[in-house]
Amino acid sequence: MTPRHRGPDYVTLRRESPVPVWLQIAWRGGLVIGLLALAILVHWFERDGLRDSYDGHVSFLDVIYFTMISITTTGYGDIVPISTEARLFDALVVTPIRIFFVLIFIGTAYTFVFRRTWEKWRMQTIQRNLCDHIIVAGFGTSGSEAVDELITRGAPPERIVVIDPSAEALDRAHSLGCAVMEADATRDKTLEAVRIKAAKAIIVSAGRDDTSILITLTARHLSPDISISIAVRNADNELLARQAGATTVINPVSFAGLLLAGSTHGAHISDYMADLASSHGRVQLAEREVDPEECGSPLSAIAKGLGVRFYRDGRPYGFWEPEAAALKPGDIIVEILPTAASERELD
Structure with missing residues (x-):
């Protein structure tokens, strides 16, 4: 979009020209x-x-x-x-x-x-x-994959704001139609410029755990209620990330280990796990609040998909537990849904 303004208190989207x-x-x-x-x-x-x-x-x-x-x-x-x-x-x-x-x-x-x-x-x-948008802090491998997946899942590119200190990393995000900012996401001024208080969520993948945790601290300080998803590489930093205010902590190294371990118990287990995590496959995981007409019904009887878990008062319950026999208002359902590609196959 435009070069950054040189004033001390104003930051705009896009990046500055390399020539002064x-x-x-x-x-x-x-x-x-x-x-x-x-x-x-x-x-x-x-x-x-x-x-x-x-x-x-x-x-x-x-x-x-x-x-x-x-x-x-x-x-x-x-x-x-x-x-x-x-x-x-x-x-x-x-x-x-x-x-x-x-x-x-x-x-x-x-x-x-x-x-x-x-x-x-x-x-x-x-x-x-900017309102109800998604902020992506860091556009490396994980950040770019997250943006691709968001767009595939139907998120409008103009509702995605990518922040990265590298102009080269922003070129692809800009070509996708995202708003981009060449700036340091650890600074209050940067996150305030992209209206973090009005944002729907922020994805943090800065490439370094210490930088990602500092961004999380800054984001939680500015917006106490925003959903923060962070990627960390070291398992020791997962607790620190949660203490910093992260809503969801993803360890790509650990997840890869889970896929590898699952593959030893069956040739199709890791394939199905990857399928659930991506919108490019035949099924995907989705999360939503229970509908009023579903209250009182068991988790197995939900109308939209296959219920595998629900959360009540912050605690998870599986489909086999007694609490799953009757859903209550405010329950958060995790379900498996067919993707658009698999629905087209049926048509």
Whole structure:
């Protein structure tokens, strides 16, 4: 979206240009001066091909004046080219330089005034309207897989905000249609800029456990009720992540170990576990609150899917336990549902 604003208290989406503003202006100014100097030099050496109707003498100041007027306008007619060489130079070189000057001036004005003003206003509007969105802090392997899965499950890309300190990591997220921010997600200012208090959830996968836990602490401090999912690599840090305020802690290394261990007990166990975790397979896990018409019915009789577990007052119950004989208002059901792909197969 737009480059970051340089003010101390404002952060916008997208990333900053790798070329500083002063250098962009400097090279454009240098190009203009270089072309102008070239035209003056050629006119000076070909001054015998110019005629001054005022005093009949063409001085160096007259050459500068004639060149400036010729490049910025069509001329006043007081100094005119009379030789074939001077006319050809004006027609084939000076006229294109005049057009090029106009393009440079218009392009510079657009880049540094109009576009930045427009993009700043647009980003402010987007940020003001962010609501019920998902923040992804870290766009490495796990973060990018999470975004792909969110989009596959139907999350609108414009409702996903990706934060990462690396501009290269944000290119793909930006191409997917996500709003992106090149910034440090451990800072209060960054998370406030993406309206964390209005967000639906935040996924934290910074690549380092200490950074991910610090982001979790910052997020929980700013938004006490937000759902926080964090990926940690070291099992010792799982407790720390929960103490930092994480709602869900995922250890990809441990999960891979579970899949490997499950595969030793059957060739299809790990395949089914991976199928449940992804929306690309034939089934998927879903979580929802019990419907009013399901209250009083057993977990096995829910209407939408296959109930495998439910949570009551924060405690999990399996489908085989006595509490599963009658669901109550407020229970949270975990069920297995067919994916859209498997439903299309039935059609």
